[in-house]
Amino acid sequence: MPASAFRAVGRAIPRGIRSVRRMTSGTPSDVIPAAVAVLEQQRIFVSGMTCENYMSQSMSTESSIGGHVRHSLDHYKRLLEGGTSDTIVEFDSRIRGTDVEFYPDAAIEEIESLKDTINSLGDKDLLRPVECVFLIDGEGKSMKFQSNFLRELWFVTHHAIHHNAIMKVIAQELILDEIIPDEFGMAPSTLNFIGQRH
Numbered sequence: 001m002p003a004s005a006f007r008a009v010g011r012a013i014p015r016g017i018r019s020v021r022r023m024t025s026g027t028p029s030d031v032i033p034a035a036v037a038v039l040e041q042q043r044i045f046v047s048g049m050t051c052e053n054y055m056s057q058s059m060s061t062e063s064s065i066g067g068h069v070r071h072s073l074d075h076y077k078r079l080l081e082g083g084t085s086d087t088i089v090e091f092d093s094r095i096r097g098t099d100v101e102f103y104p105d106a107a108i109e110e111i112e113s114l115k116d117t118i119n120s121l122g123d124k125d126l127l128r129p130v131e132c133v134f135l136i137d138g139e140g141k142s143m144k145f146q147s148n149f150l151r152e153l154w155f156v157t158h159h160a161i162h163h164n165a166i167m168k169v170i171a172q173e174l175i176l177d178e179i180i181p182d183e184f185g186m187a188p189s190t191l192n193f194i195g196q197r198h
Contacts, residue, residue, distance in 0.1 A: 028126045028150050034188075035157040036115050039076075041181045042069065042164060043111045045171070046104045048179030054104045058170040065167045070101035072160040076114045079152050082130070088144070089132045089152065118153070126150040161187050 046054070046069060054066045074094040082089035099106035128149045135142050165185030171177070 028123055031126070031150055031154050031157070032118055032121060035076075035118050035153055038157050038160050038164070039111050039115050039118075041184050042072070042160065043108055043115075044181045045164070045167065045179060045184060046107050046111070049104050049176070051103060053171075053174055053176060054107075055102055056170075056174060058173055060173060061166060061170060063166075063170070064101075065170050066101045066104075066107070068163045068167045068170075069107045070096070070098060072156075072163040073100060073107070073110050073114065075156040075159055076118075077110075079130075079149070079156050080114065080117050089130050091132065091156075092135045092142070121149075121153075126153070158187065161185060 046065075049065065054069075055064050057064055071094070075091055078091050078093065079089055081087075100110050126149050130147050130149050130152055132145045132147055132152060133142050134145065162185070168180055168185040171180055
């Protein structure tokens, strides 16, 4: 669905509509193609950009598309590096200012590598317990959380969807609507809701 159609639907949403049209039970392996699809949308989006557009600072968000790409891919990297071994996953331990933040080609290469790694995961990997550490305030206080790889793979995918939504806003600000993939930055619950309306 084109972004303009979504905006039109968004304005027409009456109050009190049920937000989920139907839910079915998925399997752990269903998360793999979902994660890869979000990364593929990001790859398509980035492949239509010049370095100048990719690095341009948004007036509204005070950030760049490249910064959001780097940030979202870093979450996947932290999980894939820590969650498939016996180490702790530290999502807030990221390196800023890498080539992925400044060069679309570097981002595309990183996305392809992440997609390959995710596609190689088996059920044993997905169900593995993981321990995650997150900063919980600006003073450096952190907490450990017990989870599993599957839950965290969906977390980083959902996190990427929301950063894609911010990148969409920046692209629209830069008048780059033509490079925005259909459904880019739309959460599954939003897509489900839109499907309910048609």
